[in-house]
Amino acid sequence: MSVLFEDKTENKSLTTVIFERIRDDILYGKYDKGEKIVEAKLAEEFNVSRTPVREALKQLELDDLVENIPNRGVVVKGISKQDIVDIFTIRLAIEGIAVEWAIERMDQEDMQKIKEIYELMEFYTFKKDVKKFAELNTKFHEAIYKATKSRYLENVLKNYQVFMKVVRYKSLEKPGRLEGALNEHKRIVDALMEKDVDRAKDVVIEHVKHSKETAEEE
Numbered sequence: 001m002s003v004l005f006e007d008k009t010e011n012k013s014l015t016t017v018i019f020e021r022i023r024d025d026i027l028y029g030k031y032d033k034g035e036k037i038v039e040a041k042l043a044e045e046f047n048v049s050r051t052p053v054r055e056a057l058k059q060l061e062l063d064d065l066v067e068n069i070p071n072r073g074v075v076v077k078g079i080s081k082q083d084i085v086d087i088f089t090i091r092l093a094i095e096g097i098a099v100e101w102a103i104e105r106m107d108q109e110d111m112q113k114i115k116e117i118y119e120l121m122e123f124y125t126f127k128k129d130v131k132k133f134a135e136l137n138t139k140f141h142e143a144i145y146k147a148t149k150s151r152y153l154e155n156v157l158k159n160y161q162v163f164m165k166v167v168r169y170k171s172l173e174k175p176g177r178l179e180g181a182l183n184e185h186k187r188i189v190d191a192l193m194e195k196d197v198d199r200a201k202d203v204v205i206e207h208v209k210h211s212k213e214t215a216e217e218e
Contacts (some may be wrong), residue, residue: 018046019056026065027166031076037066039074081215084167087160088212095208096201098148098157099188103195106147111192114143118189125182130172133181137168140185144192164211171214184210 012020022042025031039057043050057074060066066074102110117140124132138161145154172178184207191200 013052014048015052015055015059018042018048018052019059021046022056023060023063023065023162024165026060026076026078027163029166031078033076033078035076036072037074037076079163084163084215085212087163088208088215091157091160091208092205092212094153094157095204098145098153099192099200099204100197101148101150101153102144103192103197103200105149106192110143110147114140114147114189114192117143118185121182121185125178128178130169130178133178134165134169134172137172137181137185138165144188167215168211171211174214177214180210 022037031037037057039050039053042053046053057066057068061068061074065077065079067077068074117136121133121136121140124136141161142154142158145157148154172181184203187203188200188207191203
């Protein structure tokens with residue numbers, strides 16, 4: 001039985017699960033830039049046939065995380081510091097639109113979901129659990145994107161969240177940053193609950209700017 005079956009859900013194909021696993025390994029530095037990824041070795045590691053691995057590698061190539069070089073095979077391109085800075089700059093341009101549309105279009109269920117995630121973030125801040133907080137941080141922003149009811153905006157920003165994972169984790173490990181990030185999210189929640197579009201835009205842009213500054217220090 002595949003070791004990936006425990007991660008597989010009804011909404012994800014085996015190829016998608018493998019793609020996400022390799023993608024995260026690349027982003028978290030398991031592979032070095034320029035390192036060759038061997039299809040057969042991965043198939044053996046995941047205990048699957050080579051077909052879903054091959055499809056996953058094609059998707060990673062489309063996402064520009066790997067490159068298929070003639071006579072050499074698939075090698076890691078990874079993501080650079082400049083890539084991260086560029087993503088933050090793009091987020092600064094459109095995160096304000098996301099919170100504005102969320103306020104205009106969200107229902108009670110959307111708001112409740114955001115509040116529940118924030119409350120869990122409070123709990124894991126108290127526990128000093130950086131890993132769990134980072135996971136919830138991603139879910140928090142994705143809940144806002146979902147509340148916009150715009151699948152186009154949601155898809156664009158959710159894709160960027162994937163690349164924020166490693167930066168977010170490193171940032172939250174810095175002294176005082178966990179508590180600071182929690183406070184920033186509390187201000188976002190308050191603005192959303194009060195349906196204050198201008199304040200919501202201000203606080204979310206301030207939050208992204210702070211994250212961008214932290215990334216540039218790395």
